[in-house]
Structures are given as structure tokens and as C-alpha cells.
């Protein structure tokens with residue numbers, strides 16, 4: 055008998071089965087049966103009247119910045135980095151980083167996100183791994199690699215060999231932990247925040263150990279143009295010269311690619327992570343996602359950090375991703391089903407695990423999000439496509455149950471893998487201590 059059966063939901067599989075009404079049986083962390091009646095399970099959840107989707111995959115977040123929520127609003131991106139984000143990251147200790155990651159993960163899980171690719175800060179990365187392991191999210195986590203930093207800014211990086219030793223130690227401690235749910239990613243902060251030597255080491259290790267490469271690309275127009283005038287050239291030109299422009303690479307933002315970079319994107323097919331809230335809030339611009347999709351580029355979604363969003367939920371990013379391209383490209387651009395695909399399979403493919411997660415299919419890991427659709431802001435349902443409801447109407451608070459790797463981590467809308475009230479209390483206390491260390495009011 056399977057360990058768990060979700061009984062009678064509207065299953066939006068984002069896979070070959072399309073949308074159907076039926077059950078999902080889960081055993082050993084995997085989906086073992088899908089259909090109108092999969093038989094009894096040791097534990098059964100009645101999800102009749104609810105929509106069940108693959109758990110959302112966010113391919114660009116910063117768990118380390120959740121503690122900065124509300125401290126860096128309405129600022130230019132350069133001031134945002136230098137006056138807030140970098141000093142605050144620099145002031146993190148093990149306890150504040152752990153509190154930040156736990157707060158972020160609690161929000162992500164209760165909002166239906168089951169997998170994240172997170173870029174942390176330079177130090178104390180173990181604390182984020184430990185929070186992910188404890189709270190049950192599927193996580194690809196990398197320390198920010200900054201062995202090339204601008205003197206005089208608040209952020210102090212590391213020597214190449216020191217940073218690399220930390221990467222190797224983290225890989226040994228965490229890669230494959232929790233039955234493969236926790237993985238290490240390699241995260242040079244931006245193409246110019248790491249040396250070419252660091253990039254070459256990352257490319258080699260990513261190939262040898264099958265790791266995700268994660269960075270920020272062409273977020274801000276002024277910065278993209280300024281870097282383009284240097285000898286290394288624009289971001290994608292530089293990345294190509296270091297051998298980093300490949301399918302292992304996840305490029306957050308990718309707002310300001312010029313024609314040469316668009317050609318490089320088509321040739322090498324790295325993944326783009328679209329972060330619409332962050333791009334609007336920091337006034338970065340709107341990435342030409344419909345054009346990337348037309349070129350066959352894999353696109354994922356991400357909330358970025360709480361310092362520039364300020365929420366971390368997938369529903370906000372889906373709704374914005376569906377809306378913001380329409381004034382330029384027409385109402386048929388970015389339909390709901392496409393956006394739901396980006397939020398699930400797009401993320402899974404970006405992380406190189408499209409065969410393991412991202413859709414509801416027999417044999418895949420059981421990462422599932424159950425959403426109630428009977429509230430006043432979603433009803434009525436008759437005759438509509440549930441994907442439209444999910445993308446345009448639902449809120450993170452409509453999530454009732456979340457399963458990751460076969461384990462129920464959210465039930466009745468409440469976190470079961472941790473104590474949300476204790477997590478927010480700890481975040482409040484750690485925030486006060488962090489502000490004091492950073493010398494901020």
C-alpha cells in the first residue's frame with residue numbers, strides 16, 4: 055500500500071496527462087500512480103475541490119536577504135547594493151543567516167514553492183543549508199563567490215583560494231544531503247564579481263560534479279553598458295570567453311542583452327530566470343521573455359530576494375510574468391498555461407532536474423502543491439481552465455497542503471516541518487542584532 059494518497063483533486067500535471075480529476079499515490083518519495091482510483095494509502099488526504107499542481111520551482115532567490123525585508127525600498131540599484139544589501143550581508147553571522155533562511159523557507163513552503171536555487175552571501179553558508187535540510191524544502195544553494203570586488207564599497211570579498219576551499223568543504227558537507235534533496239550550486243555573484251580564474255574553476259567543477267552555475271546577468275542597463283565598454287565586453291561575451299555560457303548556467307534577470315548577446319544566447323542556450331517583481335521594483339526594466347521563448351530558450355521564474363520584492367511567493371511572480379509583457383506584445387503573449395510551465399518545468403529544467411521534478415508524472419519525485427479554489431477571489435470555476443485561476447486569481451494563502459519528496463511539510467495552510475511563530479520571533483530578534491552590527495538605524 056502506498057504511504058500517501060491525495061484523493062480526488064483537479065490535477066494540473068504540466069505533463070503528458072494534461073489536466074484531469076483523480077488521485078495521486080506517493081511512496082518512497084515518488085509518485086507511483088495517477089488516476090481516477092489509485093486504491094487505498096496508509097495516509098489519505100481528501101483534496102476534492104482543490105487544484106493540485108507540481109510544486110513551484112524558483113530558480114533565483116537569496117535566502118540570506120529575507121532578514122532585510124523592508125530595509126531597502128524605493129532605492130536605485132547601486133545605492134540599494136552599496137548602502138543596504140552589502141553592509142547587511144557583511145554583518146550576517148551564523149545565527150542571523152540561519153534565521154533569514156528559515157524565514158524565507160517558511161514563506162516559500164507555505165506559498166507552495168517546493169524547490170529553490172538560492173545565492174547566499176560570502177560567509178556562513180552552512181546555516182542556509184541546515185535550515186533547508188531541517189524545514190524540508192528542495193534546495194540548490196551556493197555561497198556568493200566574490201574574489202573580485204571594488205575597493206571602497208561596503209562588500210568585502212575573499213581571495214580566490216580561500217573562497218574555493220570553502221566551496222569544496224560545502225560540497226563535501228552538503229551535496230546530496232537529505233537523500234539528494236539538498237545540492238550545492240556554484241554562484242559567482244555576477245560575471246564581474248568573480249575573477250576569470252574563479253569562473254574557469256567553477257565551469258570545470260560544474261562539469262565534473264554535475265552542478266548548477268548561478269549568477270546575475272544584465273540586470274541594470276547603465277551597468278550593462280558600462281561593463282560592455284571594458285575589454286572583457288558585455289556580460290554574455292565575457293561569460294562565453296570563460297567557457298561559462300552553457301546549459302548548466304542559470305542567468306538571473308537577463309534584461310539588457312544586445313544583439314550580439316542575443317545571438318550568443320541562441321547559440322549556447324543557458325537558462326534565463328525571469329524575476330519580474332525585482333526588475334520592476336529596482337526599475338531595471340522588463341526582460342524580453344516572449345522573444346526568448348520564441349527562440350527556444352528555457353525560462354524559469356524567481357522572486358529574487360525579500361530586499362527587492364518584498365515577497366517570495368510564486369503566485370506574485372506568475373501573475374506579473376503573465377501581465378507585464380502584454381502591453382508590448384499583445385494580450386495573447388504569455389498565456390497562463392505558459393507561465394505555469396515556467397514556474398514548474400522551466401525551473402526544473404534550469405536546475406538540470408527536469409526528469410525528476412517539475413510535473414506530476416509517475417516516477418518523478420513527489421513535490422506537490424494543493425491550492426483551494428473556493429474562496430471569493432477565485433470562484434466560480436465552472437468552465438474555466440484551472441491554470442488561469444492559478445496564475446491570475448490565486449494567492450499564496452490559498453495553498454493548503456505542500457508535499458516535498460513525499461513528506462507533508464504544509465497542511466491546512468500551516469507549516470508542519472517547523473514552527474512558523476518561532477521562526478518569525480527569531481527573525482525579529484536576529485534583525486535587531488543584525489542592524490546593530492551593520493551600524494544601521
Ligand SMILES: [Zn+2]
Nearest residue numbers: 270306358359
Ligand atoms: Zn538576485
